[in-house]
Amino acid sequence: MPGLDGTGPPWWGGKFRGCGYRITVPRQAILSVLSKTEDHLSAEDIYLKVHKIYPGVGLTTVYRTLDILVNMALVFKFDFGDKRARYELREGPKGERHHHHLICTGCNRVIDYTDFVDEEKDLLDKAEKGLSKKYNFKISGHSIQFYGLCEKCK
Amino acid sequence: MPGLDGTGPPWWGGKFRGCGYRITVPRQAILSVLSKTEDHLSAEDIYLKVHKIYPGVGLTTVYRTLDILVNMALVFKFDFGDKRARYELREGPKGERHHHHLICTGCNRVIDYTDFVDEEKDLLDKAEKGLSKKYNFKISGHSIQFYGLCEKCK
DNA sequence: TTTCTTATTGAAAATCATTTTCATTAACAG
């Protein structure tokens, strides 16, 4: 198999080893695909892209690798309400961008937005503190999303 | 079939007709179950409860009815990350309570909370206005949830 | 480099919530 292109976050090699995982061609290919897009790809989207370059890589491996990447906190997994999960590298091509999603219930298009995230952060921090104390809950994450109809669909 | 107990929101009879739907025994039974719980029931949970009293009612009908109820805005449909959808009557036994969810990723327990919902509402209103203008998006709803580990699981 | 161990893999089968199909039944308008 030909070598990879070396794109993608440079640090995951070490992180992988650190977690006891082997660095394999399919895993590199999947990370490479994720690192080259701004989109919210489904497992099958990723499979198709990887498959073009490495036809040997199967869908099962894509699922397994994505699971690992999510557990390693290298990748976000989202659920936008259609059945398939979507995946996004935490550190995108332009560095980490904290953002949320605007989901069109008409065409399933997803718009990233970064407006209000600062205000949101304040509120979320406050809520997190209050809730974790009141309910004795160890909060590890949150999700905010808006649903509606995009320009074209409304 | 024996009659129903007459619990549940009193107004849905008319609302049903208004939408051109027939009032049937399975539909009444499902609404009755929903109106008697504070829990976040899955379709199968509801099926099992309904089935105890009306063994003739099938799971398919539960799914179909829930779909209708969600579309009529009588019921909320949630996705807590385990695969099954959860359903909640909008107007619960104690009247409508605007609340959000704290989801334990350990045991899948869900805690309703109403703290911070006022502050959240302010933020959400502001965000909704801003986003709908900026992205020309007609916002129809939102979802906020926190994930973490509950008392027992952490 | 070569060998060895075992994590990783792909293909196919299994899962499982949800949806569809279709012949039968029951709401309810007239």
Added chain:
DNA sequence: CTGTTAATGAAAATGATTTTCAATAAGAAA
């Protein structure tokens, strides 16, 4: 009471994801 047709249940279909299992390849050790 009767006719129309929406609603129903059982079974089959769907579709994303997971599991199984024998074959393969990563990387430590020799």
